[in-house]
Amino acid sequence: MAKLHGHVTINIENCKGCELCTDACPQNSLNMSKNINKKGYHYAILVEENCTGCTNCALVCPEAVMTVYRENKNRIIKPAPMASIDSKNISVSIS
Amino acid sequence: MSKSIQSVQCEHLDKMDIVWDRPDTLIDVPMHYCPGCGHSVVHRLIMEVVQELNIQDITIGVAPVGCSVFSYNYMDVDMQEAAHGRATAVATGIKRVLPDKIIYSYQGDGDLAAIGTAETIHTINRGENIVMIFVNNGIYGMTGGQMAPTTLKGSVTSTTPTGRDLSIHGHPLNIAEMIAILPGAYYVTRQAVNSAKTVRKTKKALLRGFKNQIDGKGGVSFIEVVSNCPSGWKMTPLQSNKWLDDNMLGTYPLGDIKVPEKIA
Numbered sequence: 001m002a003k004l005h006g007h008v009t010i011n012i013e014n015c016k017g018c019e020l021c022t023d024a025c026p027q028n029s030l031n032m033s034k035n036i037n038k039k040g041y042h043y044a045i046l047v048e049e050n051c052t053g054c055t056n057c058a059l060v061c062p063e064a065v066m067t068v069y070r071e072n073k074n075r076i077i078k079p080a081p082m083a084s085i086d087s088k089n090i091s092v093s094i095s
Numbered sequence: 096m097s098k099s100i101q102s103v104q105c106e107h108l109d110k111m112d113i114v115w116d117r118p119d120t121l122i123d124v125p126m127h128y129c130p131g132c133g134h135s136v137v138h139r140l141i142m143e144v145v146q147e148l149n150i151q152d153i154t155i156g157v158a159p160v161g162c163s164v165f166s167y168n169y170m171d172v173d174m175q176e177a178a179h180g181r182a183t184a185v186a187t188g189i190k191r192v193l194p195d196k197i198i199y200s201y202q203g204d205g206d207l208a209a210i211g212t213a214e215t216i217h218t219i220n221r222g223e224n225i226v227m228i229f230v231n232n233g234i235y236g237m238t239g240g241q242m243a244p245t246t247l248k249g250s251v252t253s254t255t256p257t258g259r260d261l262s263i264h265g266h267p268l269n270i271a272e273m274i275a276i277l278p279g280a281y282y283v284t285r286q287a288v289n290s291a292k293t294v295r296k297t298k299k300a301l302l303r304g305f306k307n308q309i310d311g312k313g314g315v316s317f318i319e320v321v322s323n324c325p326s327g328w329k330m331t332p333l334q335s336n337k338w339l340d341d342n343m344l345g346t347y348p349l350g351d352i353k354v355p356e357k358i359a
Contacts, residue, residue: 006111006114007103007105007108007111009108010102014125016129016130016131017130018130018131018325018332018333019131019331019332019333020131020332020333020336023333023336024290024291033102039125041130045102046102046103047102047103048103049103053111053114055114055115055291056291058115059115059291059294059295060136060288060290060291060294061136062126062128062130062131062132062133062134062135062136062139063125063126063135064117064118064121064135064139065117066115067113067115067116067117068113068114068115068116069105069108069111069112069113069114070111070112070114071107071110071111071112072111072112
């Protein structure tokens with residue numbers, strides 16, 4: 001099984017510490033911080049690197065503080081052209 | 096302490112795809128709801144649907160009285176506040192004057208099922224082409240946790256300190272089943288927002304309701320969402336979602352109640 005790799009960024013100042021995301025996460029990647037935010041809540045943080053980007057945490061989050069990223073294995077990253085033909089900013093197009 | 100409390104950083108975010116982000120149609124302010132409240136999830140789902148269908152400019156929402164009275168502060172569409180219980184009557188007027196606009200009403204159980212029962216039933220009986228969203232958490236959350244018509248049997252609230260007694264307080268009101276027999280109801284469904292699975296289904300139901308209205312199917316799309324009320328139920332958000340699963344769904348079973356026949 002191909003292992004998906006994902007990541008979550010959390011807007012901690014809007015988090016109200018309801019802990020719903022920690023329960024919804026199938027990988028147990030999320031936990032509550034020992035620190036508090038400006039509102040006085042223990043905010044959610046990503047504590048493990050096994051996030052798969054399943055978006056379960058974002059779906060149950062009432063405050064929509066999550067942004068979920070996922071690695072795309074199919075995305076082809078084209079290599080940058082080695083050098084331009086001349087100095088007139090004509091870029092090389094690889095077809 | 097088995098788990099570290101340090102958050103994990105990622106240095107390759109620019110090479111990753113964003114698979115979920117806050118919808119642009121949801122105004123970027125903290126909501127006034129209690130931690131774990133289902134109202135915020137329903138707000139977000141409506142705005143995701145509005146963004147996906149690209150109808151932000153032509154959508155008009157009608158806000159109720161209740162906890163969600165300030166929903167116009169969070170939804171970036173035109174909104175109108177209605178008198179207590181009269182959101183569907185106001186939505187009817189807006190839809191008849193502006194038939195090209197997409198109208199939805201958003202109400203809680205105190206608004207739709209208690210004071211606004213007459214307006215609810217007659218709007219559906221007239222078969223107005225609107226989307227009605229009904230958030231049912233079985234309690235009056237804003238006023239301090241009093242008994243609602245949808246409160247379950249035996250539930251302890253501030254006005255039923257010994258639990259709801261069916262011989263005194265009557266039975267829980269199943270609005271969705273009640274209105275499904277009316278010919279004006281085009282699509283009636285009941286969903287929940289207590290887990291990722293149910294949230295996905297609720298979004299599909301909302302998408303279907305709004306599409307019905309865009310296609311001009313001629314009838315109310317009624318979407319009931321069973322939600323939690325951690326403060327009113329005196330529970331933590333996690334406990335309230337568990338309680339919803341164990342107790343609420345027995346009286347309010349999830350699923351489509353009235354589905355339009357497929358046109359061959």
